[in-house]
Amino acid sequence: MMERDLLAAGDLAASLAVCAGRLQLERRDTLVVGATKAHANDVVSDVDIASERLIVDAVRAAWPDDAVQAEEGHGRPGTSGWTWVVDPLDGTRNYISRTGPWSVCIALYQGEQARMAVVHEPVANETFSAVDGGGALLNGAKITASSGPPLAEALVGVSFQPGPETKERAGRVIRELLPLSGDIRRLPAALNLAYQAAGRLDGGLALDTKLWDIAAGALIAREAGVVLGGHGEEFSTELTIGAAPALWPALSERVRAALQRPTA
Structure with missing residues (x-):
């Protein structure tokens, strides 16, 4: 497997995320919403697709042998052992409805291991980033x-895909946590994890995501000292729990108990 300058890859990813975020801000008043995907609440716009094309085209030009996993269909296989995982607009419903934040997410994997990550929030002009083993940064500051x-x-942040079955599971968790926690915020998965990394959230969970939803945020959170897990010790797209170390035992226990409880 070829070596890679992760700092250079991170600089490119951050630049592309900022460019995609600028495109999203510029085209917000003229976006076109396309057909829904998995269900009625799973929407995509022409801006999602244009943002992904911007990122993937630049990655292909810089590293033509790398694989790409991208939400809106611009992925491809590779031969280098490196994979770019791209969510061009995490939080499309917020973006379209103007009801909350969204982000541009880019992660680079070496085999099965995340090595570099960027999450950019366009409205706040905040770029969260991390390189494996190098700590987490926000606009260049630790x-x-x-x-x-x-x-x-x-x-506590809560993220979930808005399909009917997932909403039922999320409801069980929220019913468990809301009376017991200081408060709850619903956020797109990447920003949920990035805000944990920055100490804005003390913990959080994400249910039934895709890899591109959590890949970048998970590395940033881990590098900032957030404890991550899910079913057993490993976090996954089915369940990702994050928390500051001191909060982890209580939060993870409550989340797992709520999900294991039979449906009423």
């Missing part, structure tokens, strides 16, 4: 997870 207050004081 960030770390929160100190981990007790669950009763903790701010």
Whole structure:
């Protein structure tokens, strides 16, 4: 497997994420919403597709032998052992409806291991980034997870795909956590993890995501000191729990208990 300058890859990813974010801001008033995907709440716009093409075309030009996994269909196989995982617009419903934040997410994997990640929030002009083993940054400054207050004081992020079955599972978790936690915020998965990395959220969870939803945010969170897990020790697209170390035992126990409880 060929070596890679991860700092150079990170610089390119950050530049592309900022460019895609600028495109999204410029075209927000003229976007065209396309057909839904998996269900009625799974929407895509022409801006999602244009943003992905911008990123993937530049990655292909720089590293033509790399594989790409991309949400809107511009992926391809590769031969180098490196894979770019791209979500050009995580939080499309927020973007279209103007009801919350969204982000551009780019991660680079070596085999099965995330090695570089960028999450860019266009409205705030904030770029979260990380290189494996190098810590997490926000606009170039180091960030770390929160100190981990007790669950009763903790701010917890919740992310989930809006399909009917997933919403039922998310409802069980929210019913469990809302009376016990300081408060809850619903966010797109990448920003949920990035905000944990910056200490804005004390913990969070994501249900039934795709790899491109969490790949970049998970590396950034881990590098900032967030504990990640899911079913057992490993986080996954089915369940990702994150928390500051001191909060992890209480939050992970409550989330897992809620999901294991039979449906009423």
